[in-house]
Structure formats: structure tokens, C-alpha cells
Amino acid sequence: MTLLGRLAGLLRPRPVDPMADPQILSAIGSSVRERLLADPRAQERGRSKADLFLLPGFLAPAECERLIATIESRIQPSKLFNERKVPNARTSSTHFFAQEAPETLALGHKIDEVTGIARSHAETIQGQRYRVGEEYRHHRDYFREERDHWQNERRRGGQRSWTAMVYLNAVEAGGETEFPELGLTVRPEPGLLIAWDNMDRSGRPNRNTRHAALPVISGEKYVITQWYRQEEWSRNYR
């Protein structure tokens, strides 16, 4: 797009895209928040700037070990939606869990019990491995409607609402997840779940959810990530 075209686009009020509908996203946000507030395991850490919770001991150590073995069984360099714009933003490796495998279904079900969101809204669960020096630089998990990839993602379930992530091991040094706007740095520990709403209370992208996986300094780091969509997720474009 030309610079002038882009400027004109910025000045024109953007119609609400039904695949990023603030009303629906706000309703998802509050139902998950209510559920977490009622969960005795959940600790609120968003400081009124975001809805973010920690659930220590969500997975048992043995479950974490099993998931690490699965991640190791088939792993490839991580890819980003906008790889050409930010080369090397993410330098980890990724495992895509086999969706119909009993282990994956059990894990998905367990995460859904925390969020209360239907499995049909969940993307494929991913496992990430970071080795020494590997990281995922500051970013936000939601999609920006002005980016090219939105035209694909809006046809695969639309905007991302909540992110749930589980740390599978302790890292000798480094590898924390940092949320600068929330003054929060989370140190990986086996079985710790973190969940946050990428939208604000009005159902619009919450800039305060900016976060990074800091570089691993010593050891390795394994996490699983689960993103939920506003609508039902589909691997193929609709």
C-alpha cells in the first residue's frame, strides 16, 4: 500500500469487523474473569491494567515431564505470522500437539476447565522450547486488523481473546516472561499456568498485555501455549 493510501485509511473510521466484535470479546473476557476469580488456585496479577492470573501447580511434575518428551519427539523452528517484518523476533522451536491424541485432548480439557471456553474456540495447542540465547521479543498476542495476516486470521476464528500458557520446567537462569506495563516478571516453574485476556474490559485490544519471553541464559525452557479465538477456530480458512 502507498503511504497516501495508508494515511487515508487511518483517517477513515474503520467499521467494526464482526470477527473482532468488542461486545462478544468483552463478554468472553468477563465470563473467564468471573470464573478465575472464583477459582481458589488463581492469583490475580494484572494490577487493574489487564486481567491476568497465575495458577501454581496446575500440572503435576510427572505430567510436565511427559509433555516435554512429546514436544521433543517432533520439533521445528518457530514461525511467526509476520516473519518478514520482524526477523528473529522469536527464536524458539515449536511442537504442534496432535489434536486428536488422547494426551492432547486431556490437556485441552484441563485448560478449558480453567477458562470455561469451549474447545472449539481453541487453536492447536503448541509446545515451545527455548535453548540458551533463544527468546521471543516483546509482542502482543492479539491480531491487528490493519496487518495483512488479519485477512487470513479473521477467517479462522477471528480475534484472539485469552492466552493460557503452562511452564513445564524450571530454567537455571533467564527465560522469564516479562510484562513491562504490568510490572510483572514471571519466573518459570514446573506446572505453573498463566492466563490473561488480550482484550480490555470493553473488548478491544489491551496494549498493556505486551510481553516477552526473555532470553534463556542457562538451561532450557519448555512451555505450552493455548490461544482462544472469538469464534470457532479452524485450521483452514473459511
Ligand SMILES: O=C(O)CCC(=O)C(=O)O
Ligand atoms: O514463552 C514465554 O514465556 C512467552 C511465550 C509467548 O509470549 C507466546 O508464545 O506468545
Ligand SMILES: [Fe+2]
Ligand atoms: Fe505471547
